[in-house]
Amino acid sequence: MLYDSDCQLSMSVCPFGRTEVIDNTLNPDFVRKFILDYFFEERQNLRFDLRLEKPLTNEDGSYTICHKTEVVKNTLDPVWQAFKIPVRALCNGDYDRSIKVEVYDWDRDGGHDFIGEFSTSYREMSRSQSQFHVYEVTLLSCLVDTELSFLDYIRGGTQINFTVAIDFTASNGNPSQPTSLHYMSPYQLNDYAMALRAVGEIIQDYDSDKMFPALGFGAKLPPDGRVSHEFALNGNPQNPYCTGIEGVMEAYYQSLKSVRLYGPTHFSPVINHVARYASAVTDGSQYFILLIISDGVITDMAQTKESIVNASSLPMSIIIVGVGPAEFDEMIELDGDEERISSQGRYAERDIVQFVPFRDYIDRRGNHILSMARLAKEVLAEIPDQFLSYMRTRGIKPGPLPPPYTPCPPPAINPLLTRRVSRI
Known part of the structure; x- marks a missing residue:
């Protein structure tokens, strides 16, 4: 038995710090707190090590400026x-x-x-x-x-809802050809898949059920070849939800095999699609994030601006990732960092759009993991502030924190059952 053991817990972020030593117990109750900077846009991995060590010096009562x-x-x-x-x-x-x-x-x-x-x-x-x-x-x-933080709301029960919208216009090139932005190489992800995975793998950690609507726009759909700017990637318009980012990736690849790339490039239908859901839940219990991945010129610019201005009063943010070599002047205009977007004399209530060209974050040495990490960090950095701006302007407070976790005691052992098992 180790009743005289001295325990210490070490928490590492390359590394981070150590707790105090708890003497002579198999059930240590560590007191020392660790303060970590939280970044919504990054995946922060922690490692916990339990060690048996000699006591270290704790706080000594001295003052710090x-x-x-x-x-x-x-x-x-x-x-x-x-x-x-x-x-x-x-x-x-x-x-x-x-x-x-x-x-x-x-x-x-x-x-x-x-x-x-x-x-x-x-x-x-x-x-x-x-x-x-x-x-x-x-x-x-x-x-x-x-000062309430983004995490205060998440811990209080606010649900993050993530929706994907992918450009299936003909300007992306024939998916069967290596020159296409939609080309499915057996060796590496295309830009669409990398952008989707980079952003989705961060956001999915904030969605409890991991069910994501995935939409496409700008394609001709089977069987009649009608053009759609708001179709479900999984082929089910009544239930466009996919299970996790892997489910979204699978639906994306299957769509490339069944639809015909066409055009033009309309953003407003998918924005309005998410806005309809966001307008029904304005009490702070849910927040919606739309990721649009596209390769070029927006052809319904006036309607898109109007849709964004309307959505700026809703619990909603829009991430636009531009892929490929095209100029993205229209997409840059939608990002309201320098000048608030307006439509028909009305200005957006708040900035809800973040645009980045993926090419600016591709690692020159071909490290796709690094490219995706850079992209996710850039496009997601503004989300917490956009989220908080909505909550603060409406005076919405976080929900109550859930009760602390209390582990259940182990079940009592039945001596009679133990004896019976031993005989078998």
Whole structure:
């Protein structure tokens, strides 16, 4: 038995850090917290190692500088400007941790003269305005402001709904030819497949059921050859959902075998398709992300602008990935980073479009994994801010956090059953 073991948990992100050592127990309850920067647009892998080690030194009670004010010159009654500091940086979430304030008389040569100091805590400062009697320092105000994050909403139950729309226009080239952007090589993914997998594999982690609608536009469909700008890749218009990104990839490949690439390139039908669903759920419980992958000129630009302006008031974001060598002037215009998009005198309520040309992120050495990681990082970076802008402007708060996980105790062993099994 290892009842006298000393346990330590190590969490690695190449590596990241270690917990304190818990002595003499097989059920350690680790206390030390690790703060990681979260990136929606990247897949962040963590590794946990459990080690038996000698105790390491933990916090020793020393102080660490967390903020310095500006210098107020030529006065015996300085008033410093208000500043903002995260609670995490101020006291690491410990409301009663001692916070020491030191006051210095500034000297040009750097030999600042120490005037005095006093101690307080986050809890004491946040209760009310107070005066610290040492050296007559007065706290003018202390405002505690909670900044909600994208993860707060996800943890509170907001569902991310991901939809794919793929360009099947003839400008992509014959899929049976290696020069086509839709060419299905047995050795590597084409640009459409790489863009789809790069973005989808990140977003699918936020979708609980992993069921994704997958649409195509600009093709002639069997059996009558009608042109469609809003068809289900799986061939089922009543249920266009595919299981996971692998299901979307399979439906995409099957569509290439059954439809005929045609045209023109219309974006508005697929935007309106997702907008119809987003307009039915505006309470913050769901958020919709549409990925459009296309190779060239948009032929329904006016209608597309109108669709985006209408969708800008909905819980919805649009990612556009341009593939191939064409110019993407129209797609760049839809990305509202520099100038808010407008239609018929109406401006978009907020920026909901992110456009990138895939060619800018292709690794020159042919590393497709690196190319996909670069693309995903770029196109997904704006999603959390677009998501939060919708929630904040409508005063939508995250749902309550789920109760903490409590493992069930192991079932009791029936001695009689054990004896019977041993006889067999």
